[in-house]
Amino acid sequence: MGRLIIVSNRTPAPGERTQPAGGLTVGLYDAVQTQETLWFGWSGHQHADAASRPVQREHVGNVDYVTFDLTQKQYDRFYLNFSNGVLWPLCHYRTNLIRYTREDCEAYYEANEVFADRLIRLLEPGDTIWIHDYHLFPLAQMLRDRGVGGRIGFFLHIPFPPWSVARLLPKLDMLLTGLAACDLIGVQTPEDEANLKGCFEAYGLKAAVEAVPIGIDPVSFRQQAIESAVSEDVTKIVDTLEGTRLIIGVDRLDYSKGLPERMKGFEALLKNYPEHRGQVTFLQVTPVSRGGVESYRLLKEELDGLVGTINGAYGTPDWVPIRYTTWPIGRHILAGLYRMADVGFVTPLRDGMNLVAKEFIAAQDEEDPGVLVLSRFAGAAPEMPEALLINPLDAEGMADALHIGLTMDVQARHAAWSAMYEEVSRNTAGSWSKQFLDSLEAVCPCQ
Numbered sequence: 001m002g003r004l005i006i007v008s009n010r011t012p013a014p015g016e017r018t019q020p021a022g023g024l025t026v027g028l029y030d031a032v033q034t035q036e037t038l039w040f041g042w043s044g045h046q047h048a049d050a051a052s053r054p055v056q057r058e059h060v061g062n063v064d065y066v067t068f069d070l071t072q073k074q075y076d077r078f079y080l081n082f083s084n085g086v087l088w089p090l091c092h093y094r095t096n097l098i099r100y101t102r103e104d105c106e107a108y109y110e111a112n113e114v115f116a117d118r119l120i121r122l123l124e125p126g127d128t129i130w131i132h133d134y135h136l137f138p139l140a141q142m143l144r145d146r147g148v149g150g151r152i153g154f155f156l157h158i159p160f161p162p163w164s165v166a167r168l169l170p171k172l173d174m175l176l177t178g179l180a181a182c183d184l185i186g187v188q189t190p191e192d193e194a195n196l197k198g199c200f201e202a203y204g205l206k207a208a209v210e211a212v213p214i215g216i217d218p219v220s221f222r223q224q225a226i227e228s229a230v231s232e233d234v235t236k237i238v239d240t241l242e243g244t245r246l247i248i249g250v251d252r253l254d255y256s257k258g259l260p261e262r263m264k265g266f267e268a269l270l271k272n273y274p275e276h277r278g279q280v281t282f283l284q285v286t287p288v289s290r291g292g293v294e295s296y297r298l299l300k301e302e303l304d305g306l307v308g309t310i311n312g313a314y315g316t317p318d319w320v321p322i323r324y325t326t327w328p329i330g331r332h333i334l335a336g337l338y339r340m341a342d343v344g345f346v347t348p349l350r351d352g353m354n355l356v357a358k359e360f361i362a363a364q365d366e367e368d369p370g371v372l373v374l375s376r377f378a379g380a381a382p383e384m385p386e387a388l389l390i391n392p393l394d395a396e397g398m399a400d401a402l403h404i405g406l407t408m409d410v411q412a413r414h415a416a417w418s419a420m421y422e423e424v425s426r427n428t429a430g431s432w433s434k435q436f437l438d439s440l441e442a443v444c445p446c447q
Contacts, residue, residue: 002126004037004437007119009079009135011041011065014058024132024157027214030430031437032063038127040119043067046075055118068118070111077107079135084293086169087134091158092256092350095168097295105171109138116142123148128440131182133157138178153440154179155186157214158352159379162195163202173203180207184440188213188352188379208443212436213383214353215428218362218421221335225363228336237333238340242318245280245406248341250334250356251348252289253326255299258347258375258392259286263306263322265347265390265398270314270321272396273403278319280406282345283337287328300326338363343405344372346380347392353379357387361420369417371405373398383423386416 012025032039047053050069058065070078081104089097116139123129129152131139140152166172176199179185185207187193193211200207228234238246247266251257266282284307288300307324314321329337338344344360357372357380364370374380374387381389388401 002036002128003124004031004035005119005123005127005129006032006037006039006132007115007129007136007139008039008041008132009083010044011039011067026217027429028433029217031433033061035062037063038066038122039063040066040115040122043069045069046072048072050074051114055122066122068114070114074107074111074114077104078111080293082108083135087137088158088256089295090166090169091134091160093159093161093165094255094349095165097255098168100170102170112136112138112142115139116146119143120146120148126150128437129153130155130437130440137175141178141181144181151440151443152182153184153186153436154182155212155436156192156196156352157188159189159350160187160192160196160199163198166195166199167202172199176200176203176205180205183208183443184436185209186212186436186439189382192352192379210436210439212432212439213379213427214355214432215424215430216355216358216362217429218358218424221359221362224332225335225339228332229339231332231336233330233333234336234340237337241281244278244319245276245343246337246341247280247282247343247345247402247406248337248360249282249284249286249345249347250329250338251284251286253286253296253300253303254289255295256348256350258349259284259299260302260306261349261392261395262345262347262398263303263310264395265392265402266322266345267306267310267314268395268399269402270310272399276403276406277314277321278316280321280342281319281323282321283323283341284325285329285334286324286326288326335359335363338370339365342370343402344370344374345402346373346378347375347390347398348378349375349392351375351378351380355380357384358424361417361424364417364421366414366417368410369413371408371413371416372420373401373405383427384420386419 016025047069050071053069055066055068085099127150131154190211193209196209270277307322311322338360346357357374372387374389375392376389390398390401
């Protein structure tokens with residue numbers, strides 16, 4: 001194999017290029033360590049003269065990071081309006097939030113043309129191209145149109161809806177035709193695989209689709225959790241809990257994460273199981289993202305109101321039921337908090353994978369592990385049936401699961417944790433990238 005060309009909407013931030021912090025950066029870490037790699041994407045900057053500005057390069061280890069700028073209009077219409085205002089809600093089954101315009105759709109394709117034009121100049125014979133995520137659905141076909149005949153793979157990190165939902169997107173056939181130019185398309189779960197295949201078949205398109213669930217690096221994350229749990233940063237937070245049990249939730253602010261539903265589930269715990277009042281604290285860490293999108297602003301307002309209402313109804317002068325912050329907390333601190341928590345509370349309405357669930361399991365103390373309460377609609381759920389699986393639309397059901405988790409004996413907790421930790425250790429970030437690239441290597445490239 002020649003060079004590996006990774007294409008994503010954004011490349012890792014400079015600080016993450018040597019110390020990967022999570023997500024795609026961790027997932028691809030092993031792959032980029034073993035071969036010459038070029039990682040290509042948008043710089044995160046907007047300039048009026050973006051088309052005339054040269055690409056920026058940084059070489060770190062085996063990787064050349066190459067980035068380019070977009071105009072403000074391209075950012076607004078390609079990234080905010082179409083990628084995150086149309087494709088994101090569509091793929092997460094939230095069709096009521098789709099705000100489609102033809103102008104935004106055209107800008108999406110125009111931005112992908114910019115990716116293709118910038119990238120084509122950097123390619124060499126023998127390169128293997130691996131495109132990532134929904135921002136770049138049409139890119140493979142655009143590269144084929146420019147003469148690229150080598151292997152092109154694509155991985156979708158978010159869910160893909162069934163034909164009955166996906167067909168609501170105008171020009172879905174155009175989007176899928178562009179995606180079908182890939183030699184292999186990876187998705188997170190067998191359900192996503194079936195959904196995407198069904199959409200291809202609806203248009204008479206042929207494409208190779210494979211479910212390859214992404215993992216984490218459990219060994220390094222576990223070690224980080226062990227060290228962080230006894231650090232001053234974590235012990236200072238734990239000391240403020242005044243000896244109460246800890247339920248933890250960690251998500252960026254997004255309507256797919258089931259955050260209002262999670263708050264209502266915790267409220268139901270306090271209502272239905274009053275013995276936990278004053279005895280448990282729910283810490284929810286929710287960094288704000290996509291603040292320029294109206295639906296996210298409204299979500300934050302809803303969460304602010306729910307937290308205030310629940311704390312006002314159940315809190316006492318010496319106990320605050322919900323600790324809620326929208327400030328980002330360092331990954332090393334989160335690792336320690338996961339280890340100290342009694343329950344990990346993960347409740348997405350729909351999620352591609354949800355690596356928080358896997359990180360929570362990796363962080364646990366083997367002698368006294370916590371309990372994972374997990375939505376059935378997380379991509380991680382099929383791999384983690386030993387979790388307490390819930391429907392986030394059922395507040396009372398979540399309350400029942402939280403109560404079970406808080407009262408489960410150590411033998412039952414250990415049995416569930418050990419089974420999940422074995423799976424997290426088997427299906428890692430490294431094995432994910434290897435499995436996909438091995439499968440891509442095995443197919444004959446389109447000509």
